[in-house]
Amino acid sequence: MQSNNSKTYELVLTALFVAIIVVMASTPLGFIPLVVINATTLHIPVIIGSLFLGPKKGGFLGGVFGLTSFIKSSLTPTPSAFAFSPVAALTMLPHDTVGQAIGLVFKSTFIAIVPRILIGVVPYFVYIGIKKAISSEKKLVVGSVINVVVSFILGFGVFAFFNKMISEGKVGMGVTAAQIIGVVVGIAAFAAIEYLFMNKDAKALGFITAGISGAMTNTLLVMGSIYLFYRIPYSEVLQIEPSALMGVIGGIISFNGVIEAIVGAVIVYLVGIVLDKIKPAGVYSGKNTKIKAVDNKVQSSKMAQ
Numbered sequence: 001m002q003s004n005n006s007k008t009y010e011l012v013l014t015a016l017f018v019a020i021i022v023v024m025a026s027t028p029l030g031f032i033p034l035v036v037i038n039a040t041t042l043h044i045p046v047i048i049g050s051l052f053l054g055p056k057k058g059g060f061l062g063g064v065f066g067l068t069s070f071i072k073s074s075l076t077p078t079p080s081a082f083a084f085s086p087v088a089a090l091t092m093l094p095h096d097t098v099g100q101a102i103g104l105v106f107k108s109t110f111i112a113i114v115p116r117i118l119i120g121v122v123p124y125f126v127y128i129g130i131k132k133a134i135s136s137e138k139k140l141v142v143g144s145v146i147n148v149v150v151s152f153i154l155g156f157g158v159f160a161f162f163n164k165m166i167s168e169g170k171v172g173m174g175v176t177a178a179q180i181i182g183v184v185v186g187i188a189a190f191a192a193i194e195y196l197f198m199n200k201d202a203k204a205l206g207f208i209t210a211g212i213s214g215a216m217t218n219t220l221l222v223m224g225s226i227y228l229f230y231r232i233p234y235s236e237v238l239q240i241e242p243s244a245l246m247g248v249i250g251g252i253i254s255f256n257g258v259i260e261a262i263v264g265a266v267i268v269y270l271v272g273i274v275l276d277k278i279k280p281a282g283v284y285s286g287k288n289t290k291i292k293a294v295d296n297k298v299q300s301s302k303m304a305q
């Protein structure tokens with residue numbers, strides 16, 4: 001059973017995250033201007049809440065995020081608001097029967113709410129999975145493999161960022177230079193994360209991976225659902241052929257999604273290591289497996305036996 005102090009802590013933290021989500025959704029604080037993109041940060045409180053409050057409360061916070069999107073798209077509709085608001089969908093899209101109207105309500109509600117709920121669920125289980133993996137006897141290999149994937153995403157995101165600036169004429173460099181910068185950043189990220197993993201705090205890998213998984217859950221599910229449910233009307237908004245929409249969505253995922261994943265990884269890690277000192281993340285799995293830095297001496301002694 002949870003102590004009264006634990007319940008109070010969870011209640012206060014949940015209320016705090018709800019307030020943060022509402023404020024961020026209502027102000028420009030929900031976006032970080034990055035020259036060629038406004039990276040959304042609305043999913044970050046949901047990810048952090050998932051890690052420290054568990055998947056149920058994380059899902060609740062994701063639902064709050066989805067509800068703010070639902071309300072905002074209904075009150076201040078944009079040309080694509082129908083994807084996130086059944087009110088906008090019924091107003092903007094044709095429907096001749098009750099069945100079609102119900103279909104529009106279901107589709108828009110699904111896109112606005114369900115992917116956002118999963119933002120509060122997926123990172124928790126990713127973190128728990130990473131925690132168990134790097135607490136096993138094969139943590140050196142598993143941790144390094146995960147680090148390679150994370151570092152590739154970070155390096156690719158930096159390359160995509162500079163490549164976008166090049167295509168828009170905002171920097172005077174070639175694509176090759178952007179590729180080199182991306183590779184250098186990827187290698188530097190691998191070295192930094194590996195150092196933390198081996199010598200300082202292996203939790204870094206868990207927090208960073210959880211941040212990336214939460215951000216990509218949002219991007220992949222929202223854009224995938226839009227393609228599945230609203231391929232033709234969304235193509236009309238973008239003024240492209242429906243057959244070209246997949247390419248556009250792929251570009252959004254590989255650029256916007258990756259950039260937002262990097263932002264999410266950094267902020268989740270920085271906030272996570274602070275909150276973790278108050279109460280450890282991922283303790284809701286039933287067994288609090290501690291994540292510690294890899295002890296090379298212990299590993300060496302095991303290998304020698």
